[in-house]
Amino acid sequence: MFNLFKKVLGKTNDAIKEVVEEKKKEISKEEFEDILLEADVNYELIERLLDALPAKINRLQAFNSLISVFQYKADWKESDAKPYVEMIIGVNGAGKTTTIAKLAYRYQQEGKGVILGAGDTFRAAAIEQLIRWADKLEVPIVSTRQGHDPSAVVYDTIEAAKARGLDRVIIDTAGRLHTQTNLSEELKKMIRVAGKAMEGAPHRKMLILDGTQGSSSVNQAKAFDEMIGIDGIIITKLDGTAKGGSVLSIADELQMPIFYIGTGEQPKDLIRFKANEYVNTILDEIFV
Numbered sequence: 001m002f003n004l005f006k007k008v009l010g011k012t013n014d015a016i017k018e019v020v021e022e023k024k025k026e027i028s029k030e031e032f033e034d035i036l037l038e039a040d041v042n043y044e045l046i047e048r049l050l051d052a053l054p055a056k057i058n059r060l061q062a063f064n065s066l067i068s069v070f071q072y073k074a075d076w077k078e079s080d081a082k083p084y085v086e087m088i089i090g091v092n093g094a095g096k097t098t099t100i101a102k103l104a105y106r107y108q109q110e111g112k113g114v115i116l117g118a119g120d121t122f123r124a125a126a127i128e129q130l131i132r133w134a135d136k137l138e139v140p141i142v143s144t145r146q147g148h149d150p151s152a153v154v155y156d157t158i159e160a161a162k163a164r165g166l167d168r169v170i171i172d173t174a175g176r177l178h179t180q181t182n183l184s185e186e187l188k189k190m191i192r193v194a195g196k197a198m199e200g201a202p203h204r205k206m207l208i209l210d211g212t213q214g215s216s217s218v219n220q221a222k223a224f225d226e227m228i229g230i231d232g233i234i235i236t237k238l239d240g241t242a243k244g245g246s247v248l249s250i251a252d253e254l255q256m257p258i259f260y261i262g263t264g265e266q267p268k269d270l271i272r273f274k275a276n277e278y279v280n281t282i283l284d285e286i287f288v
């Protein structure tokens with residue numbers, strides 16, 4: 001079976017190969033520690049995992065150890081609301097705009113009608129960039145001028161989706177305003193207004209995290225979660241680095257569903273996160 005995680009974890013697996021040059025049946029604790037360090041797993045988590053392991057570790061033991069990190073209650077059921085409204089949250093540069101394009105593309109492939117809302121009205125560039133993606137993907141977009149109220153965009157996008165019978169609304173949000181309080185108030189208002197346009201909306205608030213940013217991305221996530229409550233995460237940019245182990249640290253610290261992983265810069269480069277596949281892709285590099 002073609003393994004989609006191989007692409008994301010390519011660089012990470014190259015780093016692992018430096019620790020374990022030849023695949024083995026068993027590895028020592030020290031080797032396991034080095035592998036996890038190479039892959040950028042947070043040290044506190046590594047220590048915790050190692051404590052519960054024997055001196056010699058086989059594949060099953062390593063699997064059980066790593067998979068245990070994902071054993072929190074993170075199941076998420078999409079409702080069949082139509083339109084299904086998603087807000088995309090995160091700091092600038094994390095990959096919000098690109099991820100919105102990827103989601104829109106994915107939903108199109110599933111035969112769904114999609115509309116975008118350019119809700120980051122703080123920056124003209126953010127609006128322009130999203131309009132460019134909408135043109136490229138041939139999906140409708142609701143936008144307004146820089147500085148205008150993003151809540152109006154939220155309302156109009158949901159109304160347009162209802163009027164056209166579309167399935168999915170994806171709304172961009174600002175990653176930064178003049179102050180943190182402003183950002184918090186703005187996001188809360190967008191959520192309130194979404195609920196006015198459609199009861200139960202937004203149905204999902206997804207946080208975009210740059211997987212190469214380590215603990216700073218975890219802190220961002222905690223801040224956004226405190227502000228407005230996040231339903232889950234999309235991790236970007238792991239394909240370009242050897243930091244694929246940060247998925248473990250992020251999962252461990254946030255205990256939230258990881259919905260998707262970005263695997264590149266193109267609309268097709270988004271895969272559903274599957275903990276089993278992720279762990280096995282790493283272990284394939286270590287064990288015979």
Ligand SMILES: Nc1nc2c(ncn2[C@@H]2O[C@H](COP(=O)(O)OP(=O)(O)OP(=O)(O)O)[C@@H](O)[C@H]2O)c(=O)[nH]1
Nearest residue numbers: 092093094095096097098236237240262263264265
């Ligand atoms: N390799 C790789 N690059 C990505 C991924 N996701 C986003 N990028 C790149 O990261 C950069 C930032 O992405 P944007 O989508 O512009 O990020 P943003 O959060 O909207 O940031 P601003 O435009 O600054 O608000 C772009 O060059 C993207 O192509 C990914 O999964 N993998």
